[in-house]
Amino acid sequence: MEYYSKQISDLIGELSSLPGVGSKSAQRIAFHILNMPKDRASSLASAISNARENVKFCKTCFTLTDQDICPICSSNKRNKKVIMVVEDTRDLVAYEKVGKYEGVYHVLNGTMNPMQGIGPNDIRLKELFERLEGDVDEVIIATNSTTEGEATAMYITKLIKPTGIKVSRIASGVPVGGDLECIDEVTLLRALEGRKEL
Ligand code: ZN
Numbered sequence: 642m643e644y645y646s647k648q649i650s651d652l653i654g655e656l657s658s659l660p661g662v663g664s665k666s667a668q669r670i671a672f673h674i675l676n677m678p679k680d681r682a683s684s685l686a687s688a689i690s691n692a693r694e695n696v697k698f699c700k701t702c703f704t705l706t707d708q709d710i711c712p713i714c715s716s717n718k719r720n721k722k723v724i725m726v727v728e729d730t731r732d733l734v735a736y737e738k739v740g741k742y743e744g745v746y747h748v749l750n751g752t753m754n755p756m757q758g759i760g761p762n763d764i765r766l767k768e769l770f771e772r773l774e775g776d777v778d779e780v781i782i783a784t785n786s787t788t789e790g791e792a793t794a795m796y797i798t799k800l801i802k803p804t805g806i807k808v809s810r811i812a813s814g815v816p817v818g819g820d821l822e823c824i825d826e827v828t829l830l831r832a833l834e835g836r837k838e839l
Contacts, residue, residue: 649675701772703748703765705730713737713745720744722778726769726797728752728785736783739826742833744781747772752789753796761796770800779807781836798839809836 645653649671657667674682698704699711706712713719713733723744727733733746749764761767773780780801784790794810801808812835 698750699748702746703750703768704733704746718743722776723781724769724772724777724779725781725783727783728790728793732783732785735826735829736833739830739833741830744779749784749793752784752787752793754789764793766797769797773801773804773806777806779809781809781811781833782839783811783833802839808839810839811836 652674653664653667653671656662656670657664659667662670674685677685692707695707696705697707697709699706699714700709701714702711704711704713708715720743724747725736725742725744726747726749727736728749728751730748733748736742736746747765747769749766749769751759751764753759753761753764769780780797782794782797784793798808798810811832
């Protein structure tokens with residue numbers, strides 16, 4: 642038996658499919674939305690659809706952005722000769738919040754994970770190596786310290802080494818298994834400054 646009318650159930654259903662939202666939270670959020678002024682609810686709905694419609698990958702670094710080339714790649718204040726490799730846009734944002742990094746990024750949008758059948762061709766590695774054909778001095782590998790993050794870092798290092806480009810790995814101040822975005826800014830800065838050449 643349905644306790645809620647169809648449109649309320651649909652809203653709760655959609656919300657409960659989001660990560661970290663259980664059925665209780667979904668009901669709470671649904672009722673919060675139903676009690677909002679109509680214009681606030683519409684701007685929430687259009688923020689979701691606009692973001693989904695217009696956000697794409699930067700053509701250079703593959704971060705998520707609403708422009709063809711993201712603001713970091715198009716800035717003339719950033720050092721294009723230093724590229725930091727991160728797993729996703731959230732990691733990029735974590736480093737940007739530290740505010741001390743002046744290079745650019747390359748966002749892999751994943752890590753290699755043989756158990757799940759994710760190989761080098763399933764993440765943006767080919768695009769990274771295309772960028773390295775340009776004028777690049779250093780690649781800083783800042784994948785997470787998970788098994789997959791470490792395996793990806795090793796794979797990239799092996800391929801870059803012969804090119805003579807300097808490769809470094811962020812320091813192990815970042816806890817093993819740690820998700821970069823959950824780590825505080827001081828730890829991230831230390832990890833960046835204490836990076837070791839491989
Ligand atoms: Zn970019």
